[in-house]
Amino acid sequence: MSGAGKSTVCRVFAEQGFSIIDCDKCAREVTLPGCPALKELHDRLSPQLILPDGTLDRRGTSELIFHDLEKRGLFNKIIYPYITYNILTKIKKSGGIVVLDAPTLFEARLELLCGCIVSVVADKENCVRRIMQRDDIPEELARARLASQHDAEFYRSRSTICIENNGTAGELRAAAERAVQLMKGKK
Numbered sequence: 001m002s003g004a005g006k007s008t009v010c011r012v013f014a015e016q017g018f019s020i021i022d023c024d025k026c027a028r029e030v031t032l033p034g035c036p037a038l039k040e041l042h043d044r045l046s047p048q049l050i051l052p053d054g055t056l057d058r059r060g061t062s063e064l065i066f067h068d069l070e071k072r073g074l075f076n077k078i079i080y081p082y083i084t085y086n087i088l089t090k091i092k093k094s095g096g097i098v099v100l101d102a103p104t105l106f107e108a109r110l111e112l113l114c115g116c117i118v119s120v121v122a123d124k125e126n127c128v129r130r131i132m133q134r135d136d137i138p139e140e141l142a143r144a145r146l147a148s149q150h151d152a153e154f155y156r157s158r159s160t161i162c163i164e165n166n167g168t169a170g171e172l173r174a175a176a177e178r179a180v181q182l183m184k185g186k187k
Contacts, residue, residue: 001155002103002145003127003134004120005165005172010101012176016184019094021087023102023110030082031056037082045074066144080108088113097183106150106158118179119155122165 014020030037033054042050046064051057065072087110091098099118105111122130124146131142156162161182163175 001119001121001127001149001152003130003142004122004152005130005163006101006103006120008165008169008172009118009120009163009176009179010099012173013099013180016177016180018097018099018180018183020099020101021090021094023083023087023100023104023108026083026086026090027079030079030086035082037079040078041075044078045071062145063141066141066148072148076104076107080104084108084110103149106154111158116160116183117158118161118163118183119159120163120165121152121155123152126166 010020010022029035031041032038038050038054038056041056041061049057049061049064061075065075087100091113100110100114102108102110105114105117111117127146128139128142131137131145132139135142137145161179163172163179165172165175
């Protein structure tokens with residue numbers, strides 16, 4: 001759930017020695033100039049998504065897929081196999097417990113790789129405010145981004161551990177530390 005605090009929770013996990021794989025970063029890596037995913041997005045979705053310098057127009061892509069369900073579905077169908085391959089390659093290179101910072105864990109079917117699923121959720125208005133601040137985007141785009149995602153109950157019902165982030169940064173950190181202890185099998 002965008003704007004809920006996943007990145008903050010992942011920082012706590014990293015401090016505790018977990019290897020973190022940022023799946024958004026994996027998505028950016030597979031759309032670098034010259035990568036097959038970028039060519040396929042150009043050919044199958046829209047040539048206008050590629051900027052003159054050969055990079056993906058991320059803002060244009062966001063506006064396109066967050067407002068058009070059919071185009072979002074095609075985008076996901078194209079991009080997820082490339083992202084999954086990138087993630088699997090990173091998992092094979094990692095040691096110990098690996099945490100996937102994956103906003104689209106279920107859409108990409110990455111939950112099948114997980115022994116434990118930790119979700120971070122927050123009230124919609126908190127998420128909208130955080131997305132606007134973090135991404136410097138207008139409220140309408142932040143709401144469209146959230147509307148394109150599952151609601152908090154979806155994540156709660158599919159998680160081993162669910163962290164509710166509607167309080168302070170300190171409360172979020174404490175909840176993340178409790179999750180680390182549960183993941184390590186401590187009480």
